[in-house]
Amino acid sequence: KLLGRGSFGQVILARLKINNKLYAMKVLDKLLLKSRHQELHTQAERDLMVKIHCPFIISIKSAFQDEKYLYLVSDFMQGGDMYYHMHEARQFSFELTQFYVSEIVLALEYLHKNNMVYRDLKPENILLDSKGHVKITDFGLSKMLNSSKDKAFTICGTPQYLAPEVFVKKGYDSSVDWWSLVCLIYEMLTGKLPFPIKREGKINLDVFKNKLRFPRHLNEDAIDLITQLLAPDPKKRLGVGKDGAKKIKSHPFFEEINWEDIWNKRIIPPFIPKLEDEMDLKYFDTQFTDESVESFTKNPRSREVSYEYKNFTYNR
Secondary structure, eight states, X not given: OEXXXXXXXXXXXXXXXXXXXXXXXXXXXXXXXXXXXXHHHHHHHHHHHHHOOOTTBOOEEEEEEOSSEEEEEEEOXXXXXXXXXXXXXXXXXXXXXXXXXXXXXXXXXXXHHTXXXXXXOSGGGEXXXXXXXXXXXXXXXXXXXXXXXXXXXXXXXXXXXXXXXXXXXXXXXXXXXXXXXXXXXXXXXXXXXXXXXXSSSOOOXXXXXXXXXXXXXXXXXXXXXHHHHTOSSGGGSTTOSTXXXXXXXXXXXXXXXXXXXXXXXXXXXXXXXXXXXXXXXXXXXXXXXXXXXXXXXXXXXXXXXXXXOTTOOEEO
């Protein structure tokens, strides 16, 4: 089954014959990657995911290649992505938002401790497993820094979730991920993004100076957390610095959260996907699941791919 499609390939539901288990297999078109100079980014994504061992981050089970494609195999997250659920629900309850954000905070804390900046936090990159826990995925835009004092300069990511400092080309650090997170929190609680930024076109930085409006149903803790995380100046933003995640975790918004229980998945998720069997794909867009996998992968055009990815093959 086809589960989704991106700029350079597709994600296919596949069964491993030796254990009959289902996995998600990302299939990347080498020709497209080469034509858009994405070879190094793809290798970096594979290398990052091999190093990651966090309960709230997708990890690679296997990586291999043939003449036409690269293959990245990971766990099948049967609950679909956060974009699907946010679109269906319009807005989440405080309890559900608090739970999801707690698991995402631990994922980002793990990455930042390992000097990784994620740079692409958005609903489409947050997946739910069959029990209702989250995992973030897609590390194609992630950056490994040399140290906690190092900075990144590339403008990349989805504009609606990008921090202001990304656009000014003076360098930025992991605090951009906290900005993306608060955009996500605001969207979960209100059904809207905090700033009206178009996906294409030049960004007007004045938009970040607009005073944010909060719906009446938001409590004081949520408003305070959002306000502190949405500081346009990264030096004043909650979460900045080496122990930034600790400051966020100690905010009253998370007062009822036992972080050890969250890490060990001892908390029953407020929402558990209702699945009939292992092949139930109700949380995936029928635009993809109704499509024939064979017709998409068997491209008739002539292809000559000379670029071989060295040290790409991996099996966990």
